[in-house]
Amino acid sequence: LQRNQRERSYQTLARIIDALDGGRMPHCYFLFTGTPAFFDSSRGIRSVTPLYDRISVVETGTYRNPRQPQIHLSRFDTGKLELVALKVIDVYSQAYREVDRERVSHRFIRAMIKKITGRFGGRVDVIPRIFLKEFIDVLDKCEIYENYDPAEGYEFEAGHLKGDLKAEEEAVMVVKF
Numbered sequence: 001l002q003r004n005q006r007e008r009s010y011q012t013l014a015r016i017i018d019a020l021d022g023g024r025m026p027h028c029y030f031l032f033t034g035t036p037a038f039f040d041s042s043r044g045i046r047s048v049t050p051l052y053d054r055i056s057v058v059e060t061g062t063y064r065n066p067r068q069p070q071i072h073l074s075r076f077d078t079g080k081l082e083l084v085a086l087k088v089i090d091v092y093s094q095a096y097r098e099v100d101r102e103r104v105s106h107r108f109i110r111a112m113i114k115k116i117t118g119r120f121g122g123r124v125d126v127i128p129r130i131f132l133k134e135f136i137d138v139l140d141k142c143e144i145y146e147n148y149d150p151a152e153g154y155e156f157e158a159g160h161l162k163g164d165l166k167a168e169e170e171a172v173m174v175v176k177f
Contacts, residue, residue: 076124
């Protein structure tokens with residue numbers, strides 16, 4: 001963003017934090033995410049000293065304090081992304097109706113993760129948002145259309161499935177060679 005837009009955004013963030021600290025928004029929880037540069041670079045939050053003072057972190061070594069304003073999250077890996085997908089299924093099932101686990105199976109989730117990470121050289125840590133957007137789209141289509149088969153519509157490439165699926169599992173999925 002241009003400097004004036006960035007500064008206005010940071011001032012808005014400071015006002016939200018002040019309102020939370022002042023008890024003017026009870027029962028509200030805000031989650032802001034950002035890259036390390038957003039939090040620590042000269043163009044990031046560090047450029048607005050009052051804001052940085054409010055949300056900076058005290059680094060004391062190995063033991064991180066989860067009660068500080070910033071929570072450090074470790075990078076995503078395939079296992080974490082699978083767990084997030086399963087949690088999304090739970091939340092989705094409560095919001096709409098039970099997800100059809102035959103169409104959106106654990107095998108499908110793993111294959112979808114491999115398909116999407118393949119676009120980014122296998123890096124899982126850069127795709128959680130992209131994966132979740134596509135995953136929710138799949139859940140929506142399964143809920144809306146009874147005849148939608150995500151494995152068929154996704155056209156998984158065989159290279160992404162090698163070694164992960166048994167022969168009978170591959171027979172269930174349409175694999176485009």
